[in-house]
Amino acid sequence: MIPAMRSSRGTKPDQGSTGDFRSLITTPDAGQKASLSLSDGSRIAVIGGGPAGSFFGYFTLMMAQMLGRDLDVTIFEPKDFLTPGPGSCNRCGGVISELMVQTLAVEGINIPSSVIQRGLSSYELYTELGDVSIETPTKEKTIASVYRGGGPQDLVISDKDSFDAFLLRRAVEKGARHCARYVDRIAFEEGKPVLFSGEERLMQADLVVGAFGVNTWKVPQFEGLPFRYHRPRMTRTAIAEIALDPDYITERYGNSVQLFLLPVKNVLFAAIIPKRSYVTLCILGKAINRSTVDVFLAHPKVRALFPEGRLDRLACMCLPMMNVGAPRRPYADRIVFIGDSGSTRLYKDGIGGAYFMAKSAVKTVIMNGVSRKDFAGNFMPDYRSIRVDNRFGRFLFWVTSMFRKFGFLNAAMLEVVDKEQADPSDGRKILSAILWDMFTGNERYRSIFFRAIAPELVIKMTWSAVRHFFGGSHDR
Amino acid sequence: MTTDELGRDYEDGEVVFREGEEGNVMFVIQRGRVRVSRTTGEGEVTIATLGPGDVFGEMALFEREPRSATVTAMENSRILSIDKTRFFQNISRDPSMAFNLLRTLSERLRRIDKEFTRLKKRRLEILRSGMDLKETCRVILEEASDAVQAENGSVMVVNPDDGSLDIVAAYGTDTPEKARLTLGEGIAGNVLATGSAELINNVTVDPRFKPGTLSITSIICVPLSSETENFGVINLSHTSNDRLFSKVDLQFVKSLSVYASVAVRNAISLLRLKRATEFLDLGITSFPGAGEGDGV
Numbered sequence: 001m002i003p004a005m006r007s008s009r010g011t012k013p014d015q016g017s018t019g020d021f022r023s024l025i026t027t028p029d030a031g032q033k034a035s036l037s038l039s040d041g042s043r044i045a046v047i048g049g050g051p052a053g054s055f056f057g058y059f060t061l062m063m064a065q066m067l068g069r070d071l072d073v074t075i076f077e078p079k080d081f082l083t084p085g086p087g088s089c090n091r092c093g094g095v096i097s098e099l100m101v102q103t104l105a106v107e108g109i110n111i112p113s114s115v116i117q118r119g120l121s122s123y124e125l126y127t128e129l130g131d132v133s134i135e136t137p138t139k140e141k142t143i144a145s146v147y148r149g150g151g152p153q154d155l156v157i158s159d160k161d162s163f164d165a166f167l168l169r170r171a172v173e174k175g176a177r178h179c180a181r182y183v184d185r186i187a188f189e190e191g192k193p194v195l196f197s198g199e200e201r202l203m204q205a206d207l208v209v210g211a212f213g214v215n216t217w218k219v220p221q222f223e224g225l226p227f228r229y230h231r232p233r234m235t236r237t238a239i240a241e242i243a244l245d246p247d248y249i250t251e252r253y254g255n256s257v258q259l260f261l262l263p264v265k266n267v268l269f270a271a272i273i274p275k276r277s278y279v280t281l282c283i284l285g286k287a288i289n290r291s292t293v294d295v296f297l298a299h300p301k302v303r304a305l306f307p308e309g310r311l312d313r314l315a316c317m318c319l320p321m322m323n324v325g326a327p328r329r330p331y332a333d334r335i336v337f338i339g340d341s342g343s344t345r346l347y348k349d350g351i352g353g354a355y356f357m358a359k360s361a362v363k364t365v366i367m368n369g370v371s372r373k374d375f376a377g378n379f380m381p382d383y384r385s386i387r388v389d390n391r392f393g394r395f396l397f398w399v400t401s402m403f404r405k406f407g408f409l410n411a412a413m414l415e416v417v418d419k420e421q422a423d424p425s426d427g428r429k430i431l432s433a434i435l436w437d438m439f440t441g442n443e444r445y446r447s448i449f450f451r452a453i454a455p456e457l458v459i460k461m462t463w464s465a466v467r468h469f470f471g472g473s474h475d476r
Numbered sequence: 477m478t479t480d481e482l483g484r485d486y487e488d489g490e491v492v493f494r495e496g497e498e499g500n501v502m503f504v505i506q507r508g509r510v511r512v513s514r515t516t517g518e519g520e521v522t523i524a525t526l527g528p529g530d531v532f533g534e535m536a537l538f539e540r541e542p543r544s545a546t547v548t549a550m551e552n553s554r555i556l557s558i559d560k561t562r563f564f565q566n567i568s569r570d571p572s573m574a575f576n577l578l579r580t581l582s583e584r585l586r587r588i589d590k591e592f593t594r595l596k597k598r599r600l601e602i603l604r605s606g607m608d609l610k611e612t613c614r615v616i617l618e619e620a621s622d623a624v625q626a627e628n629g630s631v632m633v634v635n636p637d638d639g640s641l642d643i644v645a646a647y648g649t650d651t652p653e654k655a656r657l658t659l660g661e662g663i664a665g666n667v668l669a670t671g672s673a674e675l676i677n678n679v680t681v682d683p684r685f686k687p688g689t690l691s692i693t694s695i696i697c698v699p700l701s702s703e704t705e706n707f708g709v710i711n712l713s714h715t716s717n718d719r720l721f722s723k724v725d726l727q728f729v730k731s732l733s734v735y736a737s738v739a740v741r742n743a744i745s746l747l748r749l750k751r752a753t754e755f756l757d758l759g760i761t762s763f764p765g766a767g768e769g770d771g772v
Contacts, residue, residue, distance in 0.1 A: 059572075066575065101482060102558045103566060105504040108576040110529050110556075113507070116480040138557055140484040250479060276480065359570055 036333060037369035038206060040070045044365075045195050045205040046176075047183050047220060049077025049168045050090045050148075051351050052339025053211030055358035057171035058109075063366045065175075073176040074203065076183045076195070081165035082150045089149025090164050091215055091239055091320035092350060093273050093282040095120075095257065098142040099443075100352045109170060114161045117145045117275035121255040123439050125417075126301050127403070128263055129410045132417045133256070134436050141255060145273045145280070152241035152278055152316035160276065163351075185221045193334055207370045209361065210330075210337035211354075215320045222335075232340070234321040238283040238293050241316040244306070246277045252305060253279065259439055261404040264296050268401060272305065278315060279305075288319060323350075330383060331375035336361050353386065393445035396438060396452070412464035416457075430457045482506055483556035486549035492533075495546045499536035500560040505529065508553025512545045518748070525550065531580055537563060599750070609633065609743040613645035616710065616736040621647065623732070624696065624725040626712035632664055633700070633708040633740060636748075641665060641709070648713075663697050664709045671706045673698040673733070675726040679713075694720040698729045700737045708740055 038044070044060065046053045057073045064071045079088045096104075096111065104111065119141035123134045136142050146163040172178050185196040186208060195202040212219065214234055253274040260270040268285040283296055293314075296302060323340045330337035338357040340350065360382035361375075368374040403409045413431065420429035434452055437443035451457075483506045486492060493499055495515060505528050512524045512532065523545060526532055532547055537560050549555075567574050613631035621629045628648025632641045641664060663684045667674055679685050679692045692713050700708035710733060714720065 062575070063572070066579075099562075099566075102556070102562065103573065105556055106531075106558060106563065106566070106573060106577060108529065108580075110504065110506060111482065113478070113480045116482065118479050119482045138484075138559070140557060141482050142556070144482055246479075255479075356570075359572065363572060 036371035036374070038069070038071060038365055041072065042206040043072045043203065044074070044207045044209065045183075045193070045203060046073065046075045046209045046211055047195075048210070048212035048339070049075045049079070049081075049171075049178065050164055050211065050213055050339060050354070051167055052354035052358050053077065053209065054164070054167035054171040054176075055355050056209050056211060056338060056362060057176035058167070058174050059359055059362040060366065061171070061174040061176060063362060067366070069366075073171075074179050074205075075168065075171060075176050076179050076181055076202070077168065078180050078182045079149070080180070081148070081162045081168065084150040084155040084158075085153040086149070086316065086318045089147070089162075090213055091318050092148050093239060093271060093280055094146045094148055094163070094275070095271075095273055096144040096146055096163065096351055097349050098136065100349065100355065101142055101144055103352075103355065109167075111144055111146070111163070112161070112166070114159070115144075115146055115163050115166045117147060117160065118249075119143070119255065120145060120257055120274070122257075123259055123436065124256040125259045125261065125435065125439075127261045127410050127414065129407060130414045131301075132414060132421065134417070134421070134432050134439075136436075143257070145257075145275050147275070152243070154243070154315045183220050191333070206334065207365060208335045210335065211339045211358070213340045214323050232323040232327055234323055235284070235286075236288045236319055237322045238281070238288045238290075238319050239317065240281045240293055240314045241275075241278045242281060242306070243278050243315045248307060249274050249277070249279060257439070258305060260296075260302065261400060261410075262296075262299055262301060263404055264292075264299055266292055267296055268397065270296060272302075284322070290317070290319075293317070331372060331379060333372045334370050336365075336370075336375055336379060356386065357383065389445045391445075392449040396445055396449060399452075400438075408465055408468040411468040412461055415464045415468075416460050430454060431461070478554075481554045483554045486510075486553045486555055488549055488551050490549045492547040492549065492555065493543050495543055497543045499533055499543050501533060501557045502531060502537050502560070502563060503533045503547075504531050504556045504558065506554040506556055508555075509550040510553060510555075511548050511550050513548065514545050518752075520546075531577065534577060534581070536560070609740070609747050610644055612739050612743040616732070616739065617645050617647060620710055620712060620729055620732055620736075623728050624712055624721060626696070626721075627715050627719070628692075628711075628713045630711045631700075631708060631736075631740075632668075632711065633744070634668070634706075636744075641668060644708075663695065664711055667697040667699050667709050668706050671699050671701055673726060673730050675721055675723065677720045691715060693717050696721050696726055696729050698726075698733045700733060700740050702737060702741055707744065708737075710736065 046057055053075050057075050060071060060073055079090075081088050081090070094117070101111065120143040121136045121139065121141045125132045125134065147160065148164050149162050151158055151160065151162070168178060179202070181197045181202060183195045183197055183202065186193050187196065188194070189204065192204050192206065193208045194204045195208070210220075214232060219231060253272075256274070258272040258274075260267075260272075262270070264270075266285045266287050267283055270281065270283045270285075273280040273282065281293065281297070283292060285292065297306075327337065338361050339354040360379050364374055364378040368378050403413055416431045417435065420432045423429065430451065434448055434457075438445075438448050483504075486508070492503065492510060505526060507528055509525055509527050510532065511522055512526065513520050513522045515521075533543070535541070535544060613633070617629050617631050620626070626648070628646075630643050630646035633644045634640070635642045663674065663676065663679075663682065666684050674697050675695075676682055676697075677694045679695050685692075692715060694714040696710075696712045698710045699706045700710065710729060712721070712725075712729065
């Protein structure tokens with residue numbers, strides 16, 4: 001577990017015990033301190049043009065325009081997100097959650113059908129003892145499966161756009177400049193960060209926003225940064241694309257994300273996300289490697305989702321790192337880290353995490369300023385809330401893994417969900433709703449946790465679990 | 477079936493929600509177009525048409541009032557719904573999420589402001605120009621009686637409020653200013669109902685005749701009509717025994733009635749328009765600050 005963030009309150013520069021940076025920091029003079037806020041003509045450099053960077057650029061310019069302020073935003077991103085293969089892809093499963101779809105729609109960002117691989121409306125949950133289907137409450141398609149890059153390596157022709165390219169374009173339409181350069185070094189000159197690509201000086205900025213991922217960007221070298229940037233703690237995942245006939249996908253998968261809580265060695269949690277002419281397999285767990293994928297695909301429940309006979313070859317596969325921890329302090333004067341380079345939501349809804357942290361940073365820099373103090377007072381509470389929430393998430397995932405391990409718990413869960421789903425009334429379907437929110441990323445883990453310990457559900461589950469524990473072969 | 481779209485499918489003509497219904501959901505159009513309409517005394521009026529990216533039904537989020545308008549898909553459309561509770565949870569976490577919606581609302585208000593100013597200006601123009609119904613009828617009557625030398629005459633028009641036939645213009649001694657007939661009543665009422673012009677030279681024996689204060693001897697009654705309805709009559713009469721109308725007189729009044737119908741119809745439309753704008757004026761003066769004509 002990560003230690004609690006007491007040091008964030010230490011706004012007096014010479015106090016506190018985080019002494020590792022004192023030798024690096026140059027005490028800013030009074031004149032500099034006064035200018036630690038953005039004004040007309042201020043220059044912002046965003047490193048990384050994934051969702052976090054694009055959201056930051058988009059919303060910064062939106063708010064600045066509303067306030068009649070003229071800011072200059074440059075997004076540094078060497079990838080185009082349009083070439084097939086992992087090189088231009090921000091490797092991830094590519095699910096935009098219900099909450100995110102609706103939030104973006106309210107914000108005026110509607111994901112066009114050219115970006116959507118498939119509109120989804122339900123989750124199919126597979127466990128050792130049985131399967132359940134969980135539908136969207138509104139029965140409409142509210143989840144989008146997308147590609148974060150140009151699609152799988154062997155994709156020849158596609159009229160589809162990638163989600164990341166779409167967002168980056170939206171930021172550019174709002175007035176951001178996209179610079180296809182790689183930033184590898186940041187130095188401080190007269191209290192302001194200067195970006196370099198090799199020996200070439202790219203720009204001096206009033207604010208640098210670190211919005212790079214944990215996989216594709218080599219972390220730039222920060223010189224003179226008043227803290228040491230630690231990469232977040234990470235875990236390895238496997239993502240594989242499997243080519244299938246589009247009609248077969250429509251028929252076999254429908255509008256459902258397939259979720260697996262199966263006792264396969266090292267696999268905590270897996271999902272198959274239907275795209276247009278591929279399905280994306282995502283595996284989370286311990287010591288994931290290529291053979292984990294093979295073992296998982298050989299499981300009868302998984303095998304049944306593919307055409308008989310030969311299993312289509314993997315069209316694309318990567319073993320990206322996933323952010324599961326967070327650097328202790330993701331900011332300094334004129335620097336802030338958002339997205340995966342900062343903190344994100346545990347295991348899922350990375351786009352939602354990117355949006356949340358980007359907006360928090362935008363509000364801070366527009367409404368307050370770009371000083372360490374501003375970030376500590378405004379950005380840090382949001383950052384910390386994600387970290388606290390992830391602790392609830394860890395607990396919930398641990399509980400879920402127990403369901404996977406113990407048959408009687410698994411049976412109890414299936415029974416309760418089955419009963420809820422069979423109930424035609426609009427009555428309270430607590431467990432279904434909890435599972436829905438947990439898998440879709442609709443709710444914070446914290447509120448899911450408190451709903452999960454609601455007496456009504458606990459009684460139902462306990463009763464069912466006790467029966468299955470003693471009854472053993474009790475029919476479902 | 478499309479697989480790459482979000483939200484729900486609405487067919488051309490399908491109603492998303494109706495005026496007066498309760499609503500807890502806001503909508504965002506993903507594809508297609510919808511018509512926003514309201515029912516008025518004059519029928520259904522289209523307030524706006526909306527397209528991709530547009531938001532509607534948002535008023536139900538902020539007030540506990542029933543839907544103020546009906547929204548119908550104008551073509552095959554795809555619409556995403558957003559639940560009220562979810563929306564407010566998100567806004568309370570991040571109030572800046574409402575900025576875009578506020579901007580949309582303010583844009584709409586600005587457009588309505590502009591439209592309102594335009595209507596107000598148009599109304600003034602209408603008030604200043606064109607003849608009113610009474611004046612139109614008076615001119616028609618003058619022309620007709622000049623040609624056929626009638627002793628008495630009147631133009632009656634159907635009152636849109638209660639359907640009765642009211643005298644709008646009259647001269648001579650026969651016709652009291654306030655005479656009213658219901659549809660089918662009297663000769664005029666009967667002509668209005670049948671739509672065919674009549675010349676009667678033995679009025680008193682006609683079973684439809686309603687005796688007045690004077691003894692009528694001869695009468696011409698011609699309907700005022702459009703393609704779809706009869707909305708008035710021209711009456712011309714003699715009281716002296718030695719004077720009777722001829723078929724030529726009838727033919728002349730019938731020809732005149734074609735032009736008279738158009739003129740009266742226009743005057744009625746104008747009257748309705750004036751009334752509608754008066755209503756608009758009334759609605760707006762109860763709105764504080766709107767009288768100053770300031771932008772919102």
